[in-house]
Amino acid sequence: MDFQIKYITPDIKLSTYDDKLFKTETVFEFHMLVWFISGETKIIQADKSYIFKAGDIFLIPRNHLATIINYPKDGLPHKAVVMHLTKERLKDFYSNIEIETKNIRKETQIYSFEKNPLLESCMASLIPYFDLQDSFPENIADLKINEAVSILRVIDKNIDSVLADFEEPGKIDLANFMEKNYMFNMPLERFGYLTGRSLSTFNRDFRRIFLTTPQRWLTYKRLELAFYHLTEKNKKPSDVFMEVGFEDLSHFSYAFKKQYGFAPSLVE
Incomplete structure (x- = not known):
């Protein structure tokens, strides 16, 4: 297995996987914004499955179970840039933004943002930083994550219902x-x-x-x-x-x- 992860900050990483497949079953503690450079991923949830390929950008909401199977494709490794949208960062982002609390609802779906040039440009701009020898300035990381969240809010008017939901799971059936x-x-x-x-x-x-x-x-x-x-x-x-x-x-x-x-x- 040849699986490598490069971090420029704890919340921004570049993952590369060269083997036949990599499978994990997980529930993320934070939202994951993913931009695929190459390879293919199948994500299986309880009521739906998804296939993502090179160029796709998608958001996996936190606290939802998923089976994730990553594959190299067309002779290229499975390679992706990933942003962790943590609850702490999002609370800070939304601290000065008024939103309709009645519109906050639990979401289970994975959000796909097909070929959006604004979002793709934001994620692609991170690539050169993975080769830096020096540490990545935290204030620039904050700017990049805030830029990504701002773009998400422009291209999906309902995304606040996911990103601004800070509740923990309650007792359910x-x-x-x-x-x-x-x-x-x-x-x-x-x-x-x-x-x-x-x-x-x-x-x-x-x-x-x-x-x-x-x-x-x-x-x-x-x-x-x-x-x-x-x-x-x-x-x-x-x-x-x-x-x-x-x-x-x-x-x-x-x-x-x-x-x-x-x-x-x-x-x-």
């Missing part, structure tokens, strides 16, 4: 959340956080609702989804295991055979 998000291979602590619960409360509520442990239920549901993809969608095991929450093909095959009595490669 556990059964509904888990039924929508079981395919994400997250630590139980993160599932608890996103449903507004401590780990102990999450485990207690989970057992009361589902009458089993989280680990057993998650494995069963992921294999059930895999069976559907194999039988109804005619997908291959190698195309399925990552999308349903398994880390490697051998573990997936072992668990599948244990649950169904035959290997996933034998599904017709």
Whole structure:
């Protein structure tokens, strides 16, 4: 695996990946603004999936589960410039801006900004700084991030509903959340956080609702989804295991055979 990250500040980075693919399942603590230079990324959320290619710019909102699969493409590495739009920076940005609080709402979608010259120019202007030998001045980093946020507000009038939402996840319906998000291979602590619960409360509520442990239920549901993809969608095991929450093909095959009595490669 050849995966490299260069930071010019803790909130601005250039990532480069040369191997066949890189997969992660995560929930970000801050919004991620991404500009693709080369390569391809597939992002899978509970109710939708996205494919992003070279030249695309998109925003991943914070506190939403996603499976992210990065690929090199056309002989070029997976390469992207990423800005972290942290809650602290955004609070400072919005401190002197009046917005309609009634318009603030929870958003789960990923925002795509197709071929916008203002935003592309802003992100591209960062490239020369990654070769600097000296440290990148923090005040310039502030200006660059504020520039990006200002452009987002110009090209998407509804973006304040995402960027100006500073609330933490509250206690929500556990059964509904888990039924929508079981395919994400997250630590139980993160599932608890996103449903507004401590780990102990999450485990207690989970057992009361589902009458089993989280680990057993998650494995069963992921294999059930895999069976559907194999039988109804005619997908291959190698195309399925990552999308349903398994880390490697051998573990997936072992668990599948244990649950169904035959290997996933034998599904017709």
